[in-house]
Amino acid sequence: MAKQITVNGQSYFIDLPDDVPLLWVLRDEVGLTGTKFGCGVAACGSCTVHIGGMAVRSCQVALADVSGPVTTIEGLGAPDTLSTLQAVWAELQVAQCGYCQSGQIMQAAELLALNATPSDADIDDAMQGNLCRCGTYPRIRAAIHEAARRMGEGV
Numbered sequence: 001m002a003k004q005i006t007v008n009g010q011s012y013f014i015d016l017p018d019d020v021p022l023l024w025v026l027r028d029e030v031g032l033t034g035t036k037f038g039c040g041v042a043a044c045g046s047c048t049v050h051i052g053g054m055a056v057r058s059c060q061v062a063l064a065d066v067s068g069p070v071t072t073i074e075g076l077g078a079p080d081t082l083s084t085l086q087a088v089w090a091e092l093q094v095a096q097c098g099y100c101q102s103g104q105i106m107q108a109a110e111l112l113a114l115n116a117t118p119s120d121a122d123i124d125d126a127m128q129g130n131l132c133r134c135g136t137y138p139r140i141r142a143a144i145h146e147a148a149r150r151m152g153e154g155v
Contacts, residue, residue: 020063042129094143096136
């Protein structure tokens with residue numbers, strides 16, 4: 001039975017088994033490959049997307065359990081425009097290999113939506129489930145602080 005889901009503001013009818021992970025729906029059916037497969041067990045955060053504004057690991061969310069609008073890294077900013085967070089990420093050259101970065105950004109976006117002025121401890125706590133093999137954690141923290149500053153100033 002087909003299920004209707006909304007991804008980045010666009011409606012899709014997905015005719016797949018209920019237990020197919022959202023990650024594969026996004027990548028293989030919808031064609032949005034910015035969400036990455038990392039571990040398949042929700043331990044690395046590479047597959048982080050938002051459902052109803054909350055960060056979730058899409059590798060562990062079954063299609064049947066999608067209960068709100070999905071936002072992926074491709075839908076975080078306005079069409080053809082980076083969000084403030086994405087722009088800062090690029091300006092500060094946070095990524096090295098870049099593989100984990102879409103999940104990092106999606107987790108950071110939820111943090112900033114919930115806490116406009118996070119401390120280092122707030123950032124570390126919110127980001128602890130997102131792993132970066134390259135070790136760019138200091139740059140991630142700096143980017144979150146800078147994005148919070150710009151968002152607070154309306155930049």
